[in-house]
Amino acid sequence: MKVEIFDQTYNVQADGDEHYLREVAAFVDEKMRAVAESTRQVDSTRVAVLTALNIADELYILRKRQQEVEGPLRQHVQRCVRLVEKTLETSA
Secondary structure, three states: OEEEEOOEEEEOOOOOOHHHHHHHHHHHHHHHHHHHHHHOOOOHHHHHHHHHHHHHHHHHHHHHHHHHHHHHHHHHHHHHHHHHHHHHHHHO
8 A cells, every 4th residue: 555654655565454554654744744844854864863753752751651550550450469369268
């Protein structure tokens, strides 16, 4: 299938959901246009690298937040499992 990003057409393989791939391409296009506008860059390679940095930053922040939530949540679940197991052992 073909997608357009920053006025360039790319042939990409869509093994799964084409709609999803189009949404991802639109997201990248939107980010590249925002970077180009805010930096007044016209070189598409520079715009692509700056966009990649911005998206990587967003991903890094989200992963860090996820780890901050998952760590305590995982510990809480493990404590609950131990309590349930202990309760089952004593009632058996």
